[in-house]
Amino acid sequence: MQRYKCTISYDGSGYSGYQIQPNGRTVQGELEAALKKIHKGEHVKVTGSGRTDAGVHAVGQVIHFDTPLTIPKERWPIVLNSLLPDDVSIQNAVSVESEFHARYSVVKKEYRYKVYLNTYRDPFQRNYAFHFPYPLDIQEMEKASKFLIGTHDFTSFCSAKTEVVDKIRTIEKINLRIKNNQLEVQFIGNGFLYNMVRILMGTLLEVGIKKRSAEEIPWILQQKNRIHAGKTAPAEGLYLWKVFYN
């Protein structure tokens, strides 16, 4: 058996999320269906670095799978892409040791969140950025983001539905960049809880429109209660950008 690590991109707008489920189209489902064809009907399990929700995109999601086939690594993207629907694409495949695990070996992850700021919606961005046509105080948002950097208990910035017990995570970087009516926020950290980036983003936007002040952030973190943070920003602006391994 050989383990392969693949970097994949997908447009999340046509998916019920990454992870396979009984109803709805999923990225994992499409990947496993393509691998099943290559393996003459045998099921091949695909393991991702983590889930993404319905409507959330990926530029650099990472998956692994094991195969007895001896297809050279350069051929895997070509073979898989020919069998996959065109809203998902294998960008790269490399053979790895069996110790490598797409989820457990993750060192850190980068997400990006895109916001379209123009007055009227842009039809080309309707599924790819959150339309938020209000003036933003970027300096206040940057000030707020500084309070989020570091190691904190992010219970307040996590969906109450989550089953994870340990909610301590380290955010290494939050970087805001505005270009042509588009705000792109980069989040890098050692792990993100369920809905965490979207809640962080929703809260930063509320700071941006001065619904709350940057100085509220430490207090929100202390409360360890989801109700004190801002609204969950919508899925269409979120991208799993890059997954880092050693």
Add this chain to the structure above:
Amino acid sequence: MQRYKCTISYDGSGYSGYQIQPNGRTVQGELEAALKKIHKGEHVKVTGSGRTDAGVHAVGQVIHFDTPLTIPKERWPIVLNSLLPDDVSIQNAVSVESEFHARYSVVKKEYRYKVYLNTYRDPFQRNYAFHFPYPLDIQEMEKASKFLIGTHDFTSFCSAKTEVVDKIRTIEKINLRIKNNQLEVQFIGNGFLYNMVRILMGTLLEVGIKKRSAEEIPWILQQKNRIHAGKTAPAEGLYLWKVFYN
């Protein structure tokens, strides 16, 4: 009655084209349906600067319509956008003299054609650029484009289905720009025949992969026969970018 001129954008991937037709969703159909609601069930005809085919996009299509309503011009985009589907958007509305005509008053038009050059497809560009993963000789393509500039009979670069008799048009500018695996070609001219930009683009790409030489272009023009030009490039890469009036 007051005439309004509107600049509109649409993602053509969900449309059977701009112009209304018995079957299929059209941009004109959506615009007229929205105006009908505003006019309490009265039909309001919308006139566009020209058609775009199924799958072709518009960043700056221009339309006009006449209305007895006294809605201020700043309100028209807000009112119309609230009634239109999110793959079309009114960017701007101005009141104009009744002499203005979205089609007959056109002085020139700009189209752009986007090509995605990377080896593997990009799921985010599948409806927004032509995936053409072959090395291109851009200098040869630029040389070919120079032969197309000016006033010519473009019969060879026009769908044989066209009913237009006069096929003489003037191309003012063809500009190629490569950035991040993306080729964007700008075409500006006083008018473009049916499928003309897509046939020009298909021919330029054949020059780019050296299937033909730049020097063939004058000969192709002289033949006045569609069969001598290149393939029609697909709809998804084409954008009606801007319409110019005096």
